[in-house]
Amino acid sequence: MLPRTYPEENCSIARSLEILGDRWTLLVLRDALRGISRFDALQAGLGLAKNVLADRLERLVGAGILDRRLYQQRPDRSEYLVTEKGRALWPVLVAMMDWGDRYCSPLGPPRIAVHETCGGTLHAELVCDGCDLDIEAIHVSTRAGPGARRRSP
């Protein structure tokens, strides 16, 4: 079994993966961002087991990424709406789209991320606050930040 949390890690990637580090979780979020909000529609689209979907939805609601809202009573039926915290994951998903388009999609991008306001195409790019230029990904390193533990390298 893989652990679900990384108590030894003081790392924002590890903390994101505590929530997102599962194949289905990001695909559920992808479909929720496309406006697929109901359990049956999510399940039909993804083709995953109901108990797995229920678990992932529960976890996404618990993490504040989805909001559960009752849309019908007797029997109760809920839909799942993406919160601001969930929409803030667009750059993660678009960065994955870009990489998958480049390295895993020989026929070309299956889907395009669109800026609704102007109809342009969106990509996730590294942006530098120092020189104000997009940069080649190769020139990246990391250093301790304000939330680092003492003696963090």
Add this chain to the structure above:
Amino acid sequence: MLPRTYPEENCSIARSLEILGDRWTLLVLRDALRGISRFDALQAGLGLAKNVLADRLERLVGAGILDRRLYQQRPDRSEYLVTEKGRALWPVLVAMMDWGDRYCSPLGPPRIAVHETCGGTLHAELVCDGCDLDIEAIHVSTRAGPGARRRSP
């Protein structure tokens, strides 16, 4: 068991997750990008089981994200170097850092992604090729691309 591939999916996020959709895989890549290249050092830093690390390294080498190189013989010892395809995942990792910093790091960012050339701070941002402005993540939708299957919505 979760499937490792999504044959029904024609989606670059799903294809990326076929390779990356595992907590440890992205943490192994994170450390490899920091220059930790040897098995023992990766294992000590991550604290994961040797067989799990061996499996994830094998998968990353098979996917062309890491290169295995012998650095010692008798006994044979290999190191793992990140390829261009692996470095191209920086935007995914930085997007996760940014999100984790914002929502999961109350004490502030544990680490800062640095543009080595100028020393500036890096972030992963959605960039629009239509209006040339960074945009709010909320105004995103997707449409079929050139690699879409027929009748893709």
